[in-house]
Amino acid sequence: MSAQEALRLTSVLEQELDRRQAAITLWNDIYKGSQNLGFASERFKAAFGGLFEGFSDNWSEVVCDAPSERLCPVGFRFGTGDEKDPPAADKDAQRIWQSSNMDAWSRVAHTEGSVKSRAFALVWAADPDADEVEPEITVEDATQCIVAYEPGSRRKRKAALKRFDGEDGYQYSTLYLWDELWKWRRKVSGSGLILPSSLALSRWEPRGDRPDQQRIDNPLKRVPMVELRNRPRLTDDPTPEHQQVIPLQIAVTKLIADMLTASEAGAFPARWGTGIDLPKDPLTGQEIDDPELWKLAVNKMLRASNPGAKFGNFEAADLSNFVAGITLLTEHISALSRTPPTYFMGKIQNVSADALTAAEAGLASKCRIKTTFLGEDWEEVMRLAFLVKGDEKRGNNPLAETIWRDVEYRTEAQHIDAVLKKKALGVPWRQLMEDAGYTPTQIDRMERMLEEDANRAARSLAFKVPGEEDLGAGQDQQADPEVVA
Structure with a gap:
């Protein structure tokens, strides 16, 4: 191109x-x-x-x-x-x-x-x-x-x-x-x-x-x-x-x-009041509508000098x-x-x-x-x-x-139980290890360890128990009549 x-x-x-x-x-x-x-x-x-x-x-x-x-x-x-x-x-x-x-x-x-x-x-x-x-x-x-x-x-x-x-x-x-x-x-x-x-x-x-x-x-x-x-x-x-x-x-x-x-906006219960006398300006005599008066909070209280005043709460938002x-x-x-x-x-x-x-x-x-x-x-x-x-x-x-x-x-118990059931069916060992979740590297390592364990067991069986040779020799000597004579 x-x-x-x-x-x-x-x-x-x-x-x-x-x-x-x-x-x-x-x-x-x-x-x-x-x-x-x-x-x-x-x-x-x-x-x-x-x-x-x-x-x-x-x-x-x-x-x-x-x-x-x-x-x-x-x-x-x-x-x-x-x-x-x-x-x-x-x-x-x-x-x-x-x-x-x-x-x-x-x-x-x-x-x-x-x-x-x-x-x-x-x-x-x-x-x-x-x-x-x-x-x-x-x-x-x-x-x-x-x-x-x-x-x-x-x-x-x-x-x-x-x-x-x-x-x-x-x-x-x-x-x-x-x-x-x-x-x-x-x-x-x-x-x-x-x-x-x-x-x-x-x-x-x-x-x-x-x-x-x-x-x-x-x-x-x-x-x-x-x-x-x-x-x-x-x-x-x-x-x-x-x-x-x-x-x-x-x-x-x-x-x-x-x-x-x-x-x-509505989770805090809103309050209402009626018959409240607003404060008056001493010079003009007009009512003072102070916004700060109506800024209520949990730590604030409403009060009124008028005996006919009433108070209440609206329901909070659901x-x-x-x-x-x-x-x-x-x-x-x-x-x-x-x-x-x-x-x-x-x-x-x-x-x-x-x-x-x-x-x-x-x-x-x-x-x-x-x-x-x-x-x-x-x-x-x-x-x-x-x-x-x-x-x-x-x-x-x-x-x-x-x-x-x-x-x-799956839990470890469920996993191993499934592997054991597969083993009963005759599934090969290496496949069982893959099903158990081990990686190929881990399986190779375990395979080498199994071979080492088998070789170690074979070497231990290749030698007789100490004293076994002497005991056998004594038994053979007693069984031979010429040696006894």
Whole structure:
């Protein structure tokens, strides 16, 4: 591809990336709870000013975090196609995963995808000039990256673009193709913010002075960026986890703001009085209507000199209606997002373990579906990592499999009881350990410890008990008549 063609493709991808920015920013702001009081009434603002400026009863964060915190890849397998040789967890894949700190950053990728509908993983050589090239996996943000697919395909990646702002007043971008990379930069109005292409002060130009700083060969022969889509669809774009509950989230916060306004205006019982003689001006004889006279509080008392004066209280505002409305909306949020109701309750009382398991069935089912799609993405990431190392066999192996930690939360007693029942059915030991929640690294360590225990037991049986040889010799000597003679 020529430089002009690469520049045109960069412009096309950049326009689509700009189109996504507004929605991603809104989803992220709702997740952080930073826009929930934008609808506050003038009465609320007059009553509280900026007192609750940072307030947010934010359930969107719970809806997004509930599934992402249960998605934890713990290893990878690469099948051989031979059923007689079942694959174990690949140790090289585990080392690559650990060296890129993906135990932690994969959690970030799942959270980002849950909030922004997409996350990205980039695979490239950590040091291309090293004697032994090692892969590096990095998690990329949806505001900076985009992947384009071949026409009519949702799997075959055609190109990818990463755009970010530097601290030197330049904006940088890299176009990833199956056979080459193109690097660009341009001057922007400021730094520290990812600016859309319409705000750029200049067009893209080569990043460096030498030709090899602009175009780089791609030895992987595959686009090295993978898109992790949340709730993928065939023709529609992926969506964030909290998209359908955003209106309910805004309604919850509005009801709480209204309740605070009502508590300020009517929760304190208002007092009334009749037949009160107002003080008079000694010079004019006119009644003085002093506003301070009617500013009542808990520590103030009303009194009157007129014997016919009467006093009383209005009923305080009932806030239970607001509480009922907020409870109803949070129940709808729970049902629509399949987030367990226990996540929305301040306390749990008299709930059995079976009831908790049933309440989490929807979330567990949703997480299992996510592991299916995300597992395919992480397998492609690991194949790219092996291609970086020059391992064509595992880099093109279609039988890769992601090993996930169990997405269900169960007590230790329930977990071990289930494992023992599987053992009675004849499930192999290593599979039992995986079902028990141990990682491949922990299972390998336990396997070595079992071998050491077995060797130690065998060595102890190889020696006779002290005194056993003397006792046996005496018995043989008594049994031989010639020796006795």
